[in-house]
Amino acid sequence: MSENRIYAHSGKHADRSDWQLLSDHHDAVSALANARGVKIGLPLAASLAGALHDFGKNDPAFDQVLQGRDIRVDHSTAGGWLALKQAAPKDQPTAEAIAYTILGHHAGLPDKLNDQNSCMTARIETFNRTTNPIPQNLIAQEPPDFAPISHELFAKCAGPNPAFNLSLATRMVFSCLVDADFRDTESYYAKIDAYDRPRDWPSLPDLLPDLRERFDNHMNRLPDTGDVNPIRRHILHHVRAQASQRPGLFTLSVPTGGGKTLASMGFALDHAMAHGHRRIIYAIPYSSVTEQTAGTFRDLFGDVVLEHHAAIDANERDAGQREKLQLAMEDWAAPIVVTTNVQLFESLFSARPSRARKLHNIAGAVIILDEAQCLPRHLLLPTLRMIESLCTHYGCTVVLCTATQPAFDSRQLKEGGLALDDRELAPQPELLAQQLRRAHIRQGGEMSDQDLIDALAGTEQGFVIVNSRAHALELFKAAEQADIKGLVHLTTRQYPSDRRALIAEIREKLKSNQPCRLIATSLIEAGVDLDFPVGWRAEAGLDSCVQAAGRVNREGRRPLAGSILTVFSASDRPMPAAIKTLADAMRSTARRFDDLLNPAAMRDWFEHVYWQAGPKLLDAADIIGKLRVGRGGTDFAFRTIAEAYRMIDTTMVPVIIPGDAIAQREIDRLEVEAVSSGTLARALQHYTVQIPEKSREALRTNGKGDFAAQHLRGAQFFVLTDASLYRRDSGLWWEGADYIADSIW
Template sequence: MKHYAHSGTSEDRADWQELSDHLVEVERLARERAGSLRLGEAAGIAGRFHDLGKYAAEFDRVLRGEPVRVDHSTAGGRALLELAPEDMKPVAEVLAYAILGHHAGLPDKATDDRSCLDRRIEDARTPLDPEWQAHLPVDFRCLGEELRSKVRAQPAKAGFDLSVAVRMLFSCLVDADFRDTEAFYDQLEGRHRNRDWPGLQGILPDLHQRFDAHMAGFAASSDLNRLRADILSHVRARAAMPSGLFTLSVPTGGGKTLASLGFALDHVAQHGHRRIIYAIPYTSIIDQTAEVFRNVLGAEHVLEHHSAIETEKAGEKGRSKVRLAMEDWAAPVVVTTNVQLFESLFAARPSRCRKLHNIAGSVIVLDEAQCLPRPLLLPTLAMIDVLATHYDCTVILCTATQPAFDSEHLRQGGLPLAGRELAPDPEALAGKLKRVGIVQGGVMDDSALVQALRGAPQGMMIVNSRSHALTLYRAAEAEGLDGLVHLTTRQYPAHRRRIIADIRARLAQGLPCRLIATSLIEAGVDLDFPCGWRAEAGLDSVIQAAGRVNREGRRPLSASLLTVFSAPDNRPPAEVAKLAEAMRATAARFPDLLDPAAIRDWFDEVYWRVGADQLGRAMATSMVFTGAETNFPFRKVATDYRMIDSPMVPVIVAIEPEALAEVGRLSVAEVPSGAIARALQSYTVQIPDRAREILRQNGKGSFRAPELRGDQFFVLDEPLLYRQDFGLWWEQAEYLSADQGVV
């Protein structure tokens, strides 16, 4: 009998996809994707065997629409494990992880759950038509050689190395399977998808021309601009160095964002990388950075991908080119968040892992690298190391306060960074770019903070929480302070951009401007205040805040101060409190907190002295390869690797004409979800998942057009909960009604 992979519409099955055709095409596509990874044979065999379970007679009932369940994803892995010689068992296990996971996600090797690899292999008893043997033979020796090239000899690294090879094979298989299935149904339904992005190497001359033209627009009219130009020139001159790991240590205001982009473009030209990925720790500023890249390189070349709108939950209908590119990161330049990048690299779900093979061969710029979370540091650095060692990635750790992730300082699992600094003499740059002093203000309650702002017609005050910012703003408002501005992630990005533009205008014109903000202002927001106050936090955050004072160096250093204070009535979160305690210890030893020696001392205190257990050693060493077998807990790692402990979800605030128009288009089936999602990113506020559910239960918000869009677009239905002065109020939503007002 004939066996089919996918059903069509014809009763005589003339338009159904034969299984052998599907397996051959997925094998071809998987080999193609894994070719540059030098894993083509392994990926091809995974593609050839991934749907062997469809050779079961019972699967034909599934295709006929009968309500039966057939596990078609396990048979291929079981067949490989039975075929493999004993010494090739780990090779078969590597392929089995990918094959078993291509629908349900990468499994753990051995747990009490029946979904683990061992239990599924044991339970896979459905007989297959002998026709499946037409897909033999399998050259396990060749597969073993290929995989061996991705595993270092050191036992401490071998398990993690091999687990990443599984992830890359899984990515190639999943993308190949999706693409062939998609192509079959597109042809059947007469549909065309625009997935075409230009290759980076082909457009590189144009990108270089655009970048150079953009940089030529900066006049060398000041000492600071001349220094920025010197830094850029020095960084670009090092682009011919061998690809791998680099640091870029430039103090705030030194132009490191554009310097890193210039290096990336030149490095790609020298070494043939396939794309540039720029990762940012803060969702609150990604739209601003992406806009800079679009202006410099052209919007048609840049993909912006983060979680402001939950695009993974979009339905099939009307998926745009941008939405499709978010699946596989096929764009030449990707601007994303650390969360999206690293949680994908440690994920188990097919939808998140599909892009991994396109991360290989990239130049990856990690902006504000000091923000990599401490509890996940060792597995994160291990992943960076593997990408550079085995998958042709260049990774640039870009920061004003380099956290010494090198192996000399971090003996538990640091990176080989000696001699890989791109900046010209970071120690000297720290002195040349010093434009502000940091002083200790001691204990300051809200009353004292308001009085301090009263004495500063232009000044900023940064605190550790949205709730403290709001309380302090209310207190300053009650005191009648002029030029009062509140900036917080309670406000949606389009609103924040207008506020920031207004702040810049006020500062430039000498008008009163007293800003109360959360930490979102500390990185990537180019503001230039005469003075500022910062609630105690880690020294890295304090230094970032200091970068908003006298940023352009137009005022005397002695008059440009950032005052660090403690707020006993608004204690910081436990993690921030620990970092603040270490900052106080460093301040007791170093009179100048901007001294590079002080920064090294603080990082020693908070990173290297806490011990490997506090830096994620258990996760980094959880991937076990004994040489005879593997034990990879992919699902457990995916669950545990969370850069944000409390997931935030988007609420669309549609009170402006542009947002209202986009929300109105949600009910039009022909309009792509991706296009609407991108347009609405600027009108979303991220709030706790539980808080959004309370809004929904109490009629304050709802998912729009769920029959078309699923639960992707949650819109605020009570506009009075959004205020122009402080943004969205979601607290106590179960008690508030429209006529009660807010606070």
Template sequence: MDADFKDTEAFYDRLEGRSRDRDWPALQECLPRFLTLFDAHMAEKADAGGELNRLRGDILHHVRAQAANSPGLFTLTVPTGGGKTLASLGFALDHASHHGHRRIIYAIPFTSIIDQTAAIFRKLLGDDVVLEHHSAIDEEKWQQGRKEDRQQADKLKLAMEDWAAPVVVTTNVQFFESLFAARTSRVRKLHNIAGSVIILDEAQTIPRHLLRPAMRMLDELARAYGCTIILCTATQPALGKDRVQGGLSLEGRELAPDPHELARKLRRATVRMVGTMANGDLITQLEGEEQALVIVNSRKHALDLFREAEQARLDGLVHLTTRQCAAHRRQILDEVRSRLEGKQTCRVVATSLIEAGVDVDFPKVWRAEAGLDQIIQAAGRCNREGRRATEESIVTVFSSPDYPPPREIRSLMGDMERMRTTHAQDLQSLAAIEAYFAEVYWRMGGDLDREGILDLFTHSRKGTDYAFRTVAEKFRMIESGMVPVIVPWGDGAGDDEAREAIRLLGVPEKSSAALARALQTFVVQVPPEARARLVANGKAEFAAPAQRGDQFCVLKDEGLYLPDVGLLWEDADYLAAEQLMI
């Protein structure tokens, strides 16, 4: 399929006198330079000294020492702060050098952390060898820059079609949905995924209702496509054959040195379960802390708590949820990091989007009850760099009866409660985490393939029956039940990227797919009925419906998108911004 697309492209390019730059260096040609750059970077880190850096160096050395092991499936279980991102990259470079792999693919669960990982890789290896491919890729900004930047943007866009770059940083959604897709454009990546080292960061975030088909796909890539796959996380899900039906062959394939001991050595926080806390109780706690993070289970709870904290006149308040578009959230996280490093007042109220992999370091954290994996991920945002005493770095886990958790989290809370009985002495231990995931998977049973995807691939003496199109429809990693609204957000520094992309929706010659990619970073997901009310009341409209149909719903009343909280769509749908001011 990829050859067919490129052949057609080349034919029309000759007719029209065009040329395209599709040439990327081969990973094997780049490896000597990559390894030199990587070693120099790690030597610089080692020179910084400190106990934590020494431990990270020991972990890296142990992981890289196993690079000659036979290709296939591996786990890398390193607690937050142990340097697992760089350790996994170091292993991938060495392993590819030993076994001739053709590229390195790093898959990340959330767009909220993909930027920081891609930036690390580009800084280490160079801008011209790393393809960052996810739904929020910022193509338009490249296109408005220097000629060299525009040429690089064109090359990156071409590489997104087939992942030809030597190093690819992408999302789990792009990775898995491409493998389960039934579209010719998606299958173009397959021959370049073959023979790759694939690092799945935060492996515990693979949606549980798709876990069995996802495991079968990983096994297929390792067994038949020459791939090496590293399941990389602080809270390793129990995916071995001895832990879950249809599990993977992971016995003896752990890369980290003594994960149980690492969990003890790298513990940075103390978890305390305190029972019920109302918003007023949380605000009282925040008043006594200059820097603090509160993580709750819903956008409604986060907004209510933030507003009540504002009324209590708390300084340094920050609200961070998916009410804000991705571009706005990135700016907020940059500001939060700046405040934390500058020892300024910073009190953040957030949903779980801040938990997995986001590089922030708070002295104290409050977390609404959830599953054990989420609580441990929240603890990874507390004393991340180990600058404070563990016993003083408290993660307070509380319940909020006024804000019932979603059904899935409520079920995980029950599994967590059982761990409190059997592992009461040390909930942060690796034994507790393994027992927790085993409990979750046992409880879910057949729901680990809730859509029945594996049953849609059958073969018998009569032949094969592979329902590719049905599987593609059923394999959806994001099950939000929500619909997008595009917000014309800018960063206040003359950046009109969103408005320019919205304007181009009215230009018929512009590709809807390209515009969708450019606008993805300015999308807020809302309930379908809320968007319907916004449109019915003239607060939003579908742009260029004659050409685009109902693909692009754009917020017209910009007053409903507030700088501090993002989009208010509830009863405020009908109100102008000045009516919301008190």
């Protein structure tokens, strides 16, 4: 060390004139964390975490790390150990909350106790038993006043779930800390490199007058004639008229075709204006719909809209390396964020710094959960607790927006439901269901693939939706061999840019009365505004079937009597257990209700799916039970919960397809160090296909693809190198990667 000066980061000069002092880094991170904490009511807790987070860099051995020595120094445990050491017994829960964040600011939030050496208890005990390399005068410094910090944290615990609420407060402090740490480190190196990353976004409150004017102009240009448009306009006006209601939980129950996407955005704009919300987050179950909705909002509002889903994610293991500093995950500072449920909720339950970084910017948002019925059943209770805590303690308004309103009300979902009484935004949902009815659902019994092909051949325009990508591809290939005209295949095997183009082509065929026979997975059921005369849907949950029926006679231009969705049982296609449970419940409902589009039928179905399931099925991994507070302090299993909270069970990873000149240009730019990985990820997410992790490894092993620019980007951008494995009409074939590609088509 130079003149006993202690450094946080190394620079370029041998005389250390451009190295960052640890004291400067601590002061900067503490101030930045405090500023973020002010907005969520946790400034003192965030500030203390920032002041102690790199305390372990006082270890003289860390200076050797800065000089390039290949040694490991744990600099993240010492600050947590110090916080616990300095706290009185009554302040232990508060000190533990701070310690979780400090211990996790690189490796991720730890469990309090498990059988791994990475848990907080083991790390603190190990640190305490070793010879302490940190100067004693630093350890003996005046302890912080924990009382006001405890007051902050425990103010966030009010309500029936105090342990859950304290765990979320800890996550929020963690978010403030890691975002502040990333920002100061990034700023330091940007100064050395004379490069300033364009990170600043305009604030939503400053933009709202212009955004609302744009929205109003757009809505005024839409047609208001016919049967449907006046109803849509009435819904919009009724919903927006309630924007002054107190923030919190709302439902918006509007049947398919009623304009709920624009109505919910109109409410969000007006509600944010009335109550000072900091951003609007629009969360959608499917990435395909995310892309479409983001495009709609960008056309409306311009470049203030951030689209973010999990098509490509940052590589956490590279986060601490100098060349990876520009890979910092989106912090969601944009005024309007369009994302997926997976990205939103898995971030809220994540232990990883890069995903948790955005949490403090979720606070104070209007969050629209489109197609709320798609929230996964096995995670329902912890998800509802998160929604409730965000509204109660972090200034959020959450709108549960759907055509098939699920039974999340505490009056129905007795254990763990939400207080939704008198919080419906739509005018007379039961009447709307009658006014906007455009189709019938009928039972078709068992149908083979040949039966489905014959059914498609018997109509000029129609669709078939099945439950898996594999079935959709096989059915499409069989229909091709049968020489079915106007055949289109739509699946997540195709990359988003191709899917958007195919959807545009489908719309044009439907509009011009050309033959159009679509074979698809469920991706078209939510938010994809297609209008077919008839359709067929493989058995699934009633909510999915109702959504599929919304693609039949969507605009009401055809007679109701002939606009039919046929629900069928796929021969020789065993359903996954989760879908079978939902389909069995639908069959039970169908025995009691002739009309499955009747709202009473939907309530009956949800009674079987949710009300009678009980806590063991609605919190299958006992996530809520893994968050405890007692006399001995906290017992939060952050890392275990992060591993258990998976909205999609199978680990899916991205493969980039060099499908056109734009994609190839962005792939080539992976070799350009000055271009940030975040910028490239946003561009390339439009050319990615998500596949099982093992299948991607098989592609790599068999020479069909590999990680590009690994010397700069690490194992982040996997690019397909065998172009024959991808076709626009049927997407990526990854099964049997060791076969000769030409043989699969």
